[in-house]
Amino acid sequence: MPTQEQQNSRSQTSQKEEMILKAEDVTVYYDDFAALRGVYMDIPRNQVTALIGPSGCGKSTLLRCFNRLNDLIDGCRVEGKVIYRDKNLYSDNIDAVEVRRRIGMVFQKPNPFPKSIYENIAYGARINGYKDNMDDLVEKSLRQAAIWDEVKDKLKQNGLSLSGGQQQRLCIARAVALKPDVVLMDEPCSSLDPVSTSKVEDLIHELKEEYTIVIVTHNMQQASRVADMTAFFNAEEGESGNRFGYLVEYDRTEDIFENPQEESTKSYVGGHFG
Amino acid sequence: MSSTTYNQQDNLSNLEASNSRPRTIIGTLLTVLAFTLLGVALLPLGLVIAYVIIKGANRLNLSLFTELPPAAFQEGGGVANAIVGTLILVGIAAIISIPIGVLAAVYLSEFAPKRVARWIRFATNVLSGVPSIIVGIFAYGVIVLRTDSFSAFAGGFALAILMLPIIVRTTDEALQIVPQEVRWASVGVGASNFHTVLKIVLPAALPAIVTGTSLAIARAAGETAPLIFTALFTQFWPNGLFEPIPSLSVLIYNYATVPYDNQRELAWAASLLLVLLILLASVISRWATRKSVY
Numbered sequence A: 001m002p003t004q005e006q007q008n009s010r011s012q013t014s015q016k017e018e019m020i021l022k023a024e025d026v027t028v029y030y031d032d033f034a035a036l037r038g039v040y041m042d043i044p045r046n047q048v049t050a051l052i053g054p055s056g057c058g059k060s061t062l063l064r065c066f067n068r069l070n071d072l073i074d075g076c077r078v079e080g081k082v083i084y085r086d087k088n089l090y091s092d093n094i095d096a097v098e099v100r101r102r103i104g105m106v107f108q109k110p111n112p113f114p115k116s117i118y119e120n121i122a123y124g125a126r127i128n129g130y131k132d133n134m135d136d137l138v139e140k141s142l143r144q145a146a147i148w149d150e151v152k153d154k155l156k157q158n159g160l161s162l163s164g165g166q167q168q169r170l171c172i173a174r175a176v177a178l179k180p181d182v183v184l185m186d187e188p189c190s191s192l193d194p195v196s197t198s199k200v201e202d203l204i205h206e207l208k209e210e211y212t213i214v215i216v217t218h219n220m221q222q223a224s225r226v227a228d229m230t231a232f233f234n235a236e237e238g239e240s241g242n243r244f245g246y247l248v249e250y251d252r253t254e255d256i257f258e259n260p261q262e263e264s265t266k267s268y269v270g271g272h273f274g
Numbered sequence B: 001m002s003s004t005t006y007n008q009q010d011n012l013s014n015l016e017a018s019n020s021r022p023r024t025i026i027g028t029l030l031t032v033l034a035f036t037l038l039g040v041a042l043l044p045l046g047l048v049i050a051y052v053i054i055k056g057a058n059r060l061n062l063s064l065f066t067e068l069p070p071a072a073f074q075e076g077g078g079v080a081n082a083i084v085g086t087l088i089l090v091g092i093a094a095i096i097s098i099p100i101g102v103l104a105a106v107y108l109s110e111f112a113p114k115r116v117a118r119w120i121r122f123a124t125n126v127l128s129g130v131p132s133i134i135v136g137i138f139a140y141g142v143i144v145l146r147t148d149s150f151s152a153f154a155g156g157f158a159l160a161i162l163m164l165p166i167i168v169r170t171t172d173e174a175l176q177i178v179p180q181e182v183r184w185a186s187v188g189v190g191a192s193n194f195h196t197v198l199k200i201v202l203p204a205a206l207p208a209i210v211t212g213t214s215l216a217i218a219r220a221a222g223e224t225a226p227l228i229f230t231a232l233f234t235q236f237w238p239n240g241l242f243e244p245i246p247s248l249s250v251l252i253y254n255y256a257t258v259p260y261d262n263q264r265e266l267a268w269a270a271s272l273l274l275v276l277l278i279l280l281a282s283v284i285s286r287w288a289t290r291k292s293v294y
């Protein structure tokens, strides 16, 4: 349910902030099991929104609703609405492929294509009908992802030959090359060392000038460092004994960390569980 | 000599390696046993190859590759027509089975509902267990009797059925090894499922597909039973797709047991060629395996 605080923060900010994505009563089922229930959430444009919470509470599930990647999972069903610029992504006349061209994604495990570094960028651009100079696009995207200097001499090498941190930045470059409206990131640093992590975080700061970012993270310091808005999810035992995830609290990051309204948020950000 | 260590009371000296402990002795025995059995297992392979080389090598000359088989009492000659015939038969089989097999595997691994896929995989396993002679009879009934003639096409068809399950299975496995996340990444940049399979998944699986295909070809090249009543044999050059066609394996079958030395020697030389062909296919498959990305 949208809490009173949310309503307030929404009305305070609506003058200067435009909401680019809205979840309205989103419930996601895997087969018959509701993994995530009744999420209302507005995501402001050109800001970083973090989703935090213990594992299994449906953060990745929600993120996949935002670009309809759940379509690829057998047995996954989404109820409710996901509004992107006034269009419900789950209404019948929406082309999921077009959605994914506008809403890019970076995954938890770096997953470059088993192709050259150059092709990793060019592949998506070509699919999306990019007609200008491909070399320029590749260079610009790799620069944006702060990896150009490391790979400029080996663009023909296979993307899989890079280190984990480099692979993840390549994946970010691949996502931004499409000039998406929104970049979804699912724990992009969870498999990275601290140096790569801080590079990716710097990157997120830079990217938010141009893009809206929704990032799932396990790491609360990371949320407090990079996010403008933070949503805390939790999982609870349902009537039938199933655990289902739900949105507990969603507010400006400072408020979530310094002045949480809910008891469970307080103990989570205080490090007492999760 | 074993009692000395066993009686020792000092714990520290137990740390020193000793060859006479029961544990060490059993370990050594088992290692020796394993090596012996390995030798026994490799022996047939070594003997077969050695024997075929010894018997076949003295006819391994140019005329083997250029001349037709001689009649009963003549000297010299070669197996050129059978070499060409085997290549044609395997070629026909490959043209039929590779596209069907690869596409079937793509459907299985990428598009089929789980339950359907399980049944198709089961059917594929059954097919790969069907004895080749039965496949031969099937091709005989379906093609030879219908067209009223033994033919290269019928032989290739029979070999294609034998190759099909191998290709489906190896391709299916190769596609499944490609991580799900990579498919998601491709769909995530706006590719359709079809495009993803074509441009990302299949290229990544290609080395393993080549491996499977070359093993299937090696298997098909050595098959005799299904060819005896489909492709038959001739002493002459292959003469079109709908005529009987010679092959190395049927040539070996025909000539190995005749009382004429010259033809028996040619059968051995043909055996050597077949073994070399199969070796070549195995080498190609090893090479392809090393190129694989996942």
Ligand SMILES: Nc1ncnc2c1ncn2[C@@H]1O[C@H](COP(=O)(O)OP(=O)(O)O)[C@@H](O)[C@H]1O
Pocket: A030, A035, A054, A055, A056, A057, A058, A059, A060, A061, A062, A073, A245
């Ligand atoms: N592909 C799937 N099939 C079935 N259940 C799934 C699948 N993915 C996630 N789940 C279930 O949905 C719940 C939420 O998972 P997830 O969204 O991955 O949580 P989080 O990302 O917060 O750790 C978990 O209970 C998980 O078991």
Ligand SMILES: [Mg+2]
Pocket: A059, A060, A061, A186
């Ligand atoms: Mg997750």
